[in-house]
Amino acid sequence: MTDDRESRFIAAAKTELERSTQQLDELTIARLRAARQRAINARPRRRAWLAAGGLATAALSAALVAVLLFAPAAPPPATGLEQLELLSENDGIELYRDLEFYRWLAEHADAA
Amino acid sequence: MAQFATGNRDEALDIVQDAMLALASRYGKRGSDEWGPLFQRILQSRILDWYRRRRTQHRWRAWLGTDDDDEDPLAALPDPDARRPEEQLGNTRAGAALETALGALPLRQQQAFLLRTWEGLDVAATAAAMGCSQGSVKTHYSRAVHSLRNLLEDHWP
Numbered sequence: 001m002t003d004d005r006e007s008r009f010i011a012a013a014k015t016e017l018e019r020s021t022q023q024l025d026e027l028t029i030a031r032l033r034a035a036r037q038r039a040i041n042a043r044p045r046r047r048a049w050l051a052a053g054g055l056a057t058a059a060l061s062a063a064l065v066a067v068l069l070f071a072p073a074a075p076p077p078a079t080g081l082e083q084l085e086l087l088s089e090n091d092g093i094e095l096y097r098d099l100e101f102y103r104w105l106a107e108h109a110d111a112a
Numbered sequence: 113m114a115q116f117a118t119g120n121r122d123e124a125l126d127i128v129q130d131a132m133l134a135l136a137s138r139y140g141k142r143g144s145d146e147w148g149p150l151f152q153r154i155l156q157s158r159i160l161d162w163y164r165r166r167r168t169q170h171r172w173r174a175w176l177g178t179d180d181d182d183e184d185p186l187a188a189l190p191d192p193d194a195r196r197p198e199e200q201l202g203n204t205r206a207g208a209a210l211e212t213a214l215g216a217l218p219l220r221q222q223q224a225f226l227l228r229t230w231e232g233l234d235v236a237a238t239a240a241a242m243g244c245s246q247g248s249v250k251t252h253y254s255r256a257v258h259s260l261r262n263l264l265e266d267h268w269p
Contacts, residue, residue, distance in 0.1 A: 005269075006257065006261070008268070009257070009260075009261055009264075009268045010229055010257070012206070012267075012268045013210060013229055013260065013264075013268070014229050014230060016206060016207045016210050017210070017226075017229070017230045018230075019207060020207060020211065028121065028125070031125050032125070032128065035125065035128060035129035035132055035133075036132055038129065038132075038133065039129070039132035039133045039135065039136040039137075040136060042133050042136050042137050043136040043137060043140040
């Protein structure tokens with residue numbers, strides 16, 4: 001008997017709660033919809049990330065191959081005497097200081 | 113549910129939005145059958161966080177002497193024996209009385225009752241959502257039903 005009354009009470013409470021949900025005002029419903037939309041928009045998009053990651057990997061691989069294939073061979077290491085000579089020559093030091101400029105000049109010389 | 117817990121529409125909507133965002137950003141890739149339980153877990157956790165923050169704020173205000181009774185979430189908490197919703201509101205509508213009675217329940221009882229009754233979760237799922245043991249859910253739920261029946265016996269004898 002007690003259980004029956006409790007069941008009836010719970011059923012009545014549930015009915016009232018569901019009714020209260022159906023009676024939500026328009027503003028609240030609109031805000032809930034907006035919140036839902038924001039959540040959907042915030043969802044991470046796996047495909048977009050995969051595409052971006054794939055492009056980045058491909059670009060990195062291409063750059064690595066280009067460096068390996070076309071980079072000039074490293075000069076043989078200077079001996080102790082050559083290093084001493086380089087350090088003692090002002091011209092050599094200035095050449096290294098202006099290396100960027102010389103490189104630019106070499107590249108643009110043809111067009112000049 | 114957040115509305116019952118906070119007693120404030122704006123706060124409730126913020127909590128729900130926060131829970132939705134957390135679900136979508138963290139668990140959007142999970143199977144759709146998991147979304148419901150996960151959402152409830154997140155939502156109940158957010159409600160509990162909100163409640164703890166408010167309680168802390170209330171203590172600080174009390175210490176600083178700037179307490180504001182209107183913003184005190186504890187003011188609505190448990191005193192079921194001293195309050196009768198229809199007396200307090202002068203409203204005999206069962207729905208309004210139920211809302212008031214639910215607002216008067218301690219948070220954990222309120223959560224257990226709403227998850228079991230409204231959401232239709234079983235004890236195990238309710239325990240998962242509330243982050244507590246099944247025994248605790250049974251205790252909270254039983255106390256909630258007892259309190260609510262006492263409060264609402266004029267509406268639903």
